[in-house]
Amino acid sequence: MKIINEDLASLKRLVQTKTQQLTDLKVEAAVRDIISDVIARGDQAVRAYESKFDHVDLTEFKLSQQAIDAAYDNLDADVKRALLLAKRNITSFHEKEKATGFIDAEQPGVLRGQKLLPLQRVGLYVPGGTAAYPSTLLMSALPAKIAGVAEVVMVTPPQKDGINPAVLAAAKIAGVDAIYQVGGAQAIAALAYGTESIPAVDKIIGPGNVFVATAKKQVFGQVAIDMVAGPSEIGIIADDSADPRRLAADLLSQAEHDRRARPILITDSQPLAQAVSDNVTKQLQVLPRTAIATAAVNEKGFIAVVDRVEDMFALMNTVAPEHLEIQLRNPTQYLNLIKNAGSVFLGKYASEPLGDYVAGPNHILPTSGTARFSSPLGVYDFVKRTSFIQYTKDALAKEAPAITTLARVEGLEGHARAIESRFDKYYD
Numbered sequence: 001m002k003i004i005n006e007d008l009a010s011l012k013r014l015v016q017t018k019t020q021q022l023t024d025l026k027v028e029a030a031v032r033d034i035i036s037d038v039i040a041r042g043d044q045a046v047r048a049y050e051s052k053f054d055h056v057d058l059t060e061f062k063l064s065q066q067a068i069d070a071a072y073d074n075l076d077a078d079v080k081r082a083l084l085l086a087k088r089n090i091t092s093f094h095e096k097e098k099a100t101g102f103i104d105a106e107q108p109g110v111l112r113g114q115k116l117l118p119l120q121r122v123g124l125y126v127p128g129g130t131a132a133y134p135s136t137l138l139m140s141a142l143p144a145k146i147a148g149v150a151e152v153v154m155v156t157p158p159q160k161d162g163i164n165p166a167v168l169a170a171a172k173i174a175g176v177d178a179i180y181q182v183g184g185a186q187a188i189a190a191l192a193y194g195t196e197s198i199p200a201v202d203k204i205i206g207p208g209n210v211f212v213a214t215a216k217k218q219v220f221g222q223v224a225i226d227m228v229a230g231p232s233e234i235g236i237i238a239d240d241s242a243d244p245r246r247l248a249a250d251l252l253s254q255a256e257h258d259r260r261a262r263p264i265l266i267t268d269s270q271p272l273a274q275a276v277s278d279n280v281t282k283q284l285q286v287l288p289r290t291a292i293a294t295a296a297v298n299e300k301g302f303i304a305v306v307d308r309v310e311d312m313f314a315l316m317n318t319v320a321p322e323h324l325e326i327q328l329r330n331p332t333q334y335l336n337l338i339k340n341a342g343s344v345f346l347g348k349y350a351s352e353p354l355g356d357y358v359a360g361p362n363h364i365l366p367t368s369g370t371a372r373f374s375s376p377l378g379v380y381d382f383v384k385r386t387s388f389i390q391y392t393k394d395a396l397a398k399e400a401p402a403i404t405t406l407a408r409v410e411g412l413e414g415h416a417r418a419i420e421s422r423f424d425k426y427y428d
Contacts, residue, residue, distance in 0.1 A: 001251075001263075001265075001276065001277040001280040001281070001297050001301055001302065001303055002277075002301075002302050002303070003270075003273045003274065003277055003302070003303045003304075003305060004302050004303065004304050004305070005270075005304075005305050006304075008306060008311050008314060008315060011304050011306070011315050012314075012315060012318045014302075015264075015315065015318050015319050016318065024210065024214075027210055027211060027214050028214055028218075030185075030211070031185045031211055031214045031215045031218055032218060034049060034184075034185040034186055034189060034215070035185065035188075035189040035192075035193075035215060035218060035219065037049075038186055038189035038190055038193065038195065039189065039193050042195035042196050043061070043195045043196045043197050043198075045186065046061070046182055046186045046187075046189075046190055046195060046198070049184065049185075049186040050158060050181075050182065050183070050186070053183070053184050053186075054157050054158055054183055054184070055160070056158040056159075056160060056181075058158060058181060060197075061180045061181055061182055061197045061198060062178060062179070062180055062181075062197065063163070063168075063179040063180070063181060067168070068168050068171060068172050068179065069172070071163075071165040071168035071169050071172075072168065072169040072172045072173070074165065075165055075166065075169045079166055079169070080169065082357070082358070083134060083138065083166070083169060083170055083173055084173065085358055086135060086138055086357055086358045087138055087142065087173050087174065089358050089359060089360035090138055090139060090142050090143075090360050090362075091142055091146065092360060093359075093360030093361055093362075094142060094143045094146050094360075094362070094378060094379050095146060097143070097146075097378045097379040097380060098146065098147070098379055099116060099379075099380065099383075100116065101113060101114045101115045101116045101385075102114055107395065108394075108395065109391060109392035109394050109395030110389075110390070110391055110392075110395045111388075111389070111390040111391075112387070112388070112389055112390075113387065113388050114385055114386070114387050114388075115385070115386045115387075115388060116383045116384075116385055116386075117383060117384050117385075117386055118147045118148035118149050118150070118382060118383050119144075119147075119149050119202040119203055119224075119382050119383070119384065120149070120150050120151065120202055121149070121150065121151040121152075121153065121199060121200075121201045121202055122144045122149050122151070122152050122153070122201055122202060122203050122204075122205060122382060123153050123154070123155060123191035123201035123203070123204045123205070123223075124137065124140045124141060124144075124152065124153070124154040124155070124176070124204075124205050124206050125154075125155055125156075125187060125188065125191075125204060125205070125206035125207070125208050125212060125216075126140075126154055126155070126156040126167055126206060127156070127157070127183075127206075127207065127208055127209070127212075128156050128157035128158070128159055128163065128164070128183055132156075132163075132164040132166070132167050133167075133207075134164070134166040134167045134169070134170035135170075135356060135357050135363065136206065136207065136363070136364065137154070137167060137170045137171060137174060137176075138170055138173070138174050139362050139363050139364050139377065140174075140205045140206055140364065140377070141154075141171070141174035141175065141176050142174050142175075143362065143377060143378055143379045143381065143382060144205070144382045145174065145175050146379050147379045147380075147381075147382035147383050148382075148383075149382050151177045151178075151199075152174075152175065152176050152177050153176070153177060153178045153179070153180065153191075153198075153199065153201065154171055154176045154178070154179045154180070155179075155180045155181075155182045155183065155187040155190070155191060155198070156179065156180075156181065156182075156183060157181070157182070157183025157184065157187075158181035158182070158183070163179075163181065180197070180198050182198065183208075183212075184208075184209075184211055184212060184215075185211045185212060185214070185215035187212075188204060188208075188212060188215035188216055188219055189215060189219065191204050191223070192204065192219035192222045192223045193219075193222065200223075201223060202223060202224060203223055203224040203225065203226070203381075203382070204216055204219070204223055204224070204225050204226070205225075205226045205364070205377065205381075206226070206364075207229045207364070213228050213229060213230075216228055226364060226377055226381060227364075227366060227367075227370065227374060229364075229367050230260075230367040230368035231257070231258045231260035231261045231262060231296075231300075231367065231368075232254045232257040232258055232261045232262075232322060232323075232367070233254065233261065233262040233263075233264075233319075233321045233322040233323060233367055233368075234250065234251060234253070234254035234255075234261075234262070234263050234264070234321060234322070234323045234324075234325065234352055235264045235265075235266070235316050235319050235321030235323065235324045235325070235341070236250060236251065236264070236265045236266070236324075236325040236327060237266050237267070237312045237313065237316055237324070237325070237326050237327065237328060237334075238265060238266075238267050238269075238272060238325075238327040238328065239267065239268060239269060239272070239309075239327075239328050239329065240267075240269040240271065240272050241327075241328065241329050242267075242272065242327040242328075242348065243348065244272055244275035244276045244278075244279050245279050245283075246327075246348065246351070247265060247272075247276045247279070247327065248276050248279035248280045248282075248283050249279075249283060249351075250325060250351055250352055251263035251264075251265060251276070251280060251297075251301065252280065252283055252284065252287060252293050252297075253351070253352055253353055254296075254323065254352065255292070255293040255296035255297050255301065256287060256289040256292055256293040256296075257292070257296075258292065258296065259292050259295035259296055259299070260296065260299070260300060261293075261296040261300065262296070262300040262301065262321075263296060263297060263300070263301040264301065264302060264303075264304070264316075264319060264321065265302075265303045265304070266303075266304045266306060266312045266315055266316055267303065267304075267305060267306075267312070268305065268306055268307060268308065268309065268311075268312060269305070270305050273303045273305050276303060277303060280297060284297070309328070309334070309337075310337070313334065313337040313338065313339075316338075316340075316341075317338070317339040317340045318340075319340075319369070320340035320341065320366075320369045320370070320371040320372045321340075321341055321342065321371065322341075322342040322343070322365045322366065322367045322371065323341075323342060323343055323345065323352045323355065323365070324338065324341035324342075324343070324344045324345065325344075325345045325350065325351075325352060326338075326344065326345065326346050326347070327347070327348055331346040331347050332346055332347075340369075340371045340372045341371050342365030342366045342367070342371045342374075342376055343355050343361055343362075343363070343365055343376060361376065362376045362377045362378060363376075364376065364377035365377075393422065393423075396419070396422060397423065400419050400420070400422075400423070403415075403416070403419050404416040404419055404420060407419070
């Protein structure tokens with residue numbers, strides 16, 4: 001893993017270059033055609049794309065409850081216990097995110113307030129094949145249920161050997177209301193616009209390949225989306241108290257996700273940097289997904305050596321990583337230096353996979369530097385806020401001159417007249 005010793009300004013430019021995401025115009029065009037076709041032909045188009053891309057001919061998209069129950073009943077006991085533990089911890093964490101509206105009646109004759117309303121129907125995209133993640137399903141569905149979403153539906157690509165039983169079991173554990181065997185851009189189009197068999201939703205959640213991500217971007221506006229997710233990222237800030245073997249293992253835990261994943265270590269110790277680099281090379285030789293992880297390490301990964309702790313955080317705040325590990329002496333004392341990160345892991349025993357599976361905070365996180373302005377998925381993503389206002393005649397009379405003045409400044413005479421009509425002034 002390459003080690004870089006440069007000034008802070010140069011390192012920041014390097015980070016920004018590696019964060020840039022390029023648009024694939026061919027993918028954009030192909031996805032646009034798929035969405036248009038699904039809008040026009042509904043189920044017929046979806047079946048055609050499933051045959052073309054997933055090589056499965058379907059007569060029925062919806063999976064039977066009997067199949068879901070069987071997957072749960074026959075699931076390995078250890079896997080089931082792990083999923084139930086994850087559910088318990090995810091639920092206990094996200095229950096604390098629930099919020100209520102408010103009523104403000106402090107001014108005489110004025111009632112103002114805000115009401116929180118759950119979304120009616122949410123669609124979850126769950127990747128299939130080797131990228132089947134039951135943990136992500138729990139992270140998606142449980143906050144929606146806690147928020148009070150009336151119906152949670154799931155789409156996942158059909159598999160010749162059947163959908164991963166752990167995914168089906170996780171869906172049952174999380175309370176998913178319906179599962180449809182549909183994948184790719186056609187699944188996103190179906191969720192956004194609805195077909196004869198698949199209901200339209202209010203919001204689409206979940207990761208997928210470049211076609212899924214592009215489709216989510218294109219249907220935004222018709223529906224809400226969680227984010228356009230990029231490759232996985234891990235940033236680690238460490239000093240010479242950290243174990244280089246553990247640091248290497250943590251970097252590779254994200255590098256194995258995707259050839260475009262971004263593993264970064266920032267330290268003030270040159271000996272630690274070299275030891276981590278050596279351990280990454282050694283551990284890559286025995287990692288099952290070595291080809292993927294090696295590509296990520298070589299193309300997107302690096303170790304930066306800087307002089308001061310403050311510089312470590314300044315550089316990492318420019319990275320704005322999806323996952324951030326702080327492996328320093330007394331790590332909690334540095335929390336106030338963190339400005340941009342999706343999820344933070346403190347100390348030598350808070351390895352990133354802890355957050356992926358059972359700790360409870362959501363692992364659907366902002367990527368590609370979007371932690372500068374985005375948050376982890378939470379209960380708040382499944383509610384909308386509606387304000388309400390009530391005025392008495394006397395209360396309106398006090399503020400009517402200001403309203404009509406501002407309306408006429410903006411050239412909106414109709415606005416002013418609407419207020420004046422409350423005081424029996426009419427315009428024929």
